[in-house]
Amino acid sequence: MDYNKSNIAVITLRNKVIALSRFVLVRYFPNIIPFYMITEFPKSGGTWLGQLLSSYFDIPFPRNTFPKFRKSIVHGHFLPAKSSGDIKKIFFLVRDGRD
Numbered sequence: 001m002d003y004n005k006s007n008i009a010v011i012t013l014r015n016k017v018i019a020l021s022r023f024v025l026v027r028y029f030p031n032i033i034p035f036y037m038i039t040e041f042p043k044s045g046g047t048w049l050g051q052l053l054s055s056y057f058d059i060p061f062p063r064n065t066f067p068k069f070r071k072s073i074v075h076g077h078f079l080p081a082k083s084s085g086d087i088k089k090i091f092f093l094v095r096d097g098r099d
Contacts, residue, residue: 005090019076020064023076025074033069036089036090037076037090038073038076038077039091040094042077045093045095047063047075050073050075061075079092
């Protein structure tokens with residue numbers, strides 16, 4: 001694919017909007033939309049864990065798209081706010097970086 005600067009800027013903006021929408025979903029709507037949350041430090045295996053959980057629970061794991069407004073798995077690199085006590089299904093992935 002031939003990318004020019006404007007295409008890269010559009011893709012970058014789109015990815016930032018999607019990440020922001022996931023953040024808003026986790027922060028403000030945990031009691032409205034049921035979801036499992038995976039949070040991790042980048043490059044620790046969160047996508048792999050999301051794929052495993054998606055297969056196990058037989059629910060969607062939307063990646064690089066807007067979050068689904070139904071039961072799904074949400075992946076992010078942030079912790080929910082203290083006020084988000086309604087999130088009962090959080091998988092916090094910790095990896096030993098020495099390997």
